Amino acid sequence: MATRKSPRQQQVEAALLYPVDWLDERTGIRAGLQYFLFRNVPRDTNWMQTLGAATLTAFLVQAVTGVILAMYYKPDPNSAYESIKHITNDVTLGWLVRGMHRWGASCFIILMFLHMGRVFLFGAYKYPRELTWIIGVMLLALGMIEGFTGYLLPWDETAYWATVVGINIQANGPFVGPFIGSILKGGAEIGPETLARFYSLHMLAIPGGLMALIGIHLFLVVRLGITSPPWSPVAAGRERDGEEAPTADRVGLVEPTPRGSASQGVEK
Amino acid sequence: MSSLEKNRADHKRYKEDVKREGKPFFPYALFHDSFMQVVVVAVIIGLATIWKWTAEDVGGGTNPGLLGSLYEEKADPGSTSFVPRPDWYYYFLFYLLRIFKWPDSVILGTVGIPTILLMLLLALPFIDRRRERHPLRRPVAMIAGILVIVAMGTLTWKGATAKEAVASESASAVPTWAAKQGFANDPVAMAGATLFAQSGCLTCHVYTGSGGANLGAPELTAEGSKGLGIDWQIKHLECPSCVTPGSPMPAFKALGADNLKKLATFLEASKGAK
Known part of the structure; x- marks a missing residue:
């Protein structure tokens, strides 16, 4: 039953869609989103392959709780410790935000390692995903440095001395080692300048780098596609005994599914 | 065909x-991802809650709960209780430094091995260029991976359970040291010994059987037999890396000239246990 829209309805629809069309005309976002959401992934992907999304989630938790903490934290040796106490004891739900940031950091690190282990197990770092792996390793290193810079911020005894030794070790390095050491320290002793520098690195420089690299990482993941588990009998890209064309070996496992009816025969 | x-x-x-x-990614893969994301957020909230509600507030600090105390003591650059302990994911590097001895090979532990590991990780796709992806048909990669996991796990565990020198216990050992080293009649050296025991030196250094051997710190039992002199010892304590470049030891200038003199006298009086 063909319903013809009244001119009025058409007008309303056009008005509502106008901003979307405006945006799409300039960015192509509609096609981009459509591709992102409805692109196919191998049908045999498994739960281990959600570790990347889990890592991203832990990072987002760090970003959100970090922004809130920065509203109350004071990067100065005289008040840093007290501001942490204030956040924990006085600010509404401050303990939760600080606790999530603190434990989220550990979760982020653990998940990065697990995610890397999964990629290693699947051999997913091989052609053509080498660059995705390299950026992942850079993310791991930056994430560890983010942990190191954040550790000093509460300005407590353990963190202070661990940072003293950490910077000394850094300054040991050949070539640029002493240079980086003195930049981190910002003076002869670890003090207000060091704390300000760690704060700035922890809040601006490193998170900025992490976000940029995560963006490239995700772009590459979407562009190159995710691998099938290598032991899967129906792995995408598996070698066939016969010729390239899909043959009888697939019959009975799953029907060749045209786009749009992919739910048939899909287990997961 | 070429590879x-x-x-x-x-x-x-x-x-x-x-x-x-x-x-299609939506809804199939996205459903799994979203489920996992909810789990991650729930775990983080759970940890934060357990941390807060099992640690009890006591006066200035807190007693540790299941997940440790809410805060340590405030940092004091002039403090003498020196216990460097990084966050847990650095334990493997922290403990690695015990394996290397100052001054010959400690640079391997501080810079060498971590850099090499990072380079190997970055280069992995170019080292392992075979097309094979199945774990069982990549025995070298799997064994190497398992060895790395076991090594890092062991080092992390050892770092987590490493014994720390307790200042009060160390101080009670001072008379024993004096008897062994024969400086009991020197009040300056005795004062230095007590200071040495209380200032956390034993967190890293070993002295007549006590102490930690952390971060590649040398044993000091026979430090006085090297003939370096009291002035050198004071200079070194004021700024270790100025005297021995590359030393990760913190500066102890904050202790004051008087205390440094005592420490230096004590070190020079330590000619080796008899």
């Missing part, structure tokens, strides 16, 4: 397979 051509053919076939028999 690059084979790789390209593999990926082409992969793309075709995914297009023909794959499932």
